[in-house]
Amino acid sequence: MKKISTLFFVCFIVLIAHGQNDTTRVLFIGNSYTGVNNLPSLFQQCANSTNISTFVLSNNPGGYTFNQHLTNVITTGYIQQGNWNFVVLQEQSQMPSFPLSQVETDCFPYAARLNDSIVKYSPCSETVFYQTWGRQNGDASNCPNWPPVCTYEGMDSLLRLRYQMMADANDALVSPVGACWRYIRNNYPNLNLYNADQSHPSLFGSYVAALSFYSTIFRLSPDAVTFTAGLSNAEVLAAKEAVNNVVINDLTEWNIGDFDFNPTAVIDTVDQSVIGHIDCVDCDSITWYLNNGEAYFGTDLNHTFSMPGLYGVTLVAYQCGEYYSQYWEVWIEPTTGIVNVQEQPKFNRIGESQFEIYPNGSSVDSVVLMNSTGQMIDQWNWISGAEKMTIDLKDKSRGMYFVQLRGAYFPGIKIYY
Secondary structure (H helix, E strand, O other): OEOOOOOOOOOOOEEEEOOOOOOEEEEEEOOHHHHOOOHHHHHHHHHHOOOOOEEEEEEOOOOOOHHHHHOOHHHHHHHHHOOOOEEEEOOOOOHHHOOHHHHHHHOHHHHHHHHHHHHHHOOOOEEEEEOOOOOEOEOOOOOOOOHHHOOHHHHHHHHHHHHHHHHHHOOOEEEOHHHHHHHHHHHOOOOOOEOOOOOOEOHHHHHHHHHHHHHHHHOOOHHHOOOOOOOOHHHHHHHHHHHHHHOHHHHHHHOOOOOOOOOEEEEEEEOOEEEEEEEOOOOOEEEEEEOOOOEEEOOEEEEEOOOOEEEEEEEEEEEOOEEEEEEEEEEEOOOOOOOOOOOOOEEEEOOOOEEEEEOOOOOOOEEEEEOOOOOEEEEEEOOOOOOOEEEEOOOOOOOEEEEEEEOOOOOOEEEEO
């Protein structure tokens, strides 16, 4: 397969979001770690303080697991409403830190089933796993049978690992609340993230979680958030510092942006044909536009041109209200072995703006002038039997042009005026 034959090559990509409306819809599915201090409302107030419109809904029965949510009519009803932009999933607070064999049986399958249901009813949504934290002094109730959770550090590390595994397996994001808490524990040990039970969040702990979701969902620094939940200036600044360092400074660690609409496309030429392909399994529509008026639909382009020349190819693909556009210009060259072509046509410049064209025996119908984007800007009919033609570009803007001889077996020539 040959490389694209071009006198010049232009390629640009545009990726623009076109939401159905300006309100971000977020569903929270969890338990008391989500419900205490009304985390969804805290998140919404953070967003509203930066003029981001949000709609939130949640179902957070105490102690609930993913398995229980699958048969909870409120949870399933909310998911089936559809049209969610983000759905947050939070497992029972201890479950993901248990031995891997148990987590693989009692947690991972139900996370996958919930995610499958989310994708079914909101195919343009993103699932966000709510990475929770280790208990203040470890999990005392499970410590005798599972020593790794005897300390905060051990339990917290397992929770981080398991939530990341769930996110990776389900093409989902992570809101690293637990990692933000750990940053604060390490850097601001005097600030209390915990409720008196050493498990649930204090208001400060929930505020850190709200900022983590703000930055995870909107990919914005929390610095612009003016909502403080009545906390002290020291607490607000520490929360923002933690989220900036953990989330904003390392988005890819939490899969943020990994599943964006960003297809790849290529084209090539084979003889008189242009072929193209785009990798975009979930595209809603794909159209290849040729500047000769032809259009093709689907992942593949295969078009044979009737004559050599310069052609433009524009690809437009849509997915979930976003579009991707790429443009190429290619020369389709003459094939070899053409009979009755003794000599190529000739171009001579005879003045500042005038050019003489000699067909040298070729049959010419007209002379076409195109600009650098492939648009036809002028055309002259050839006088039958004439040995040459003079064209004058004095009324044209200065720049580069392409001249084609219609009817002649000649791809064209680049001229400068």
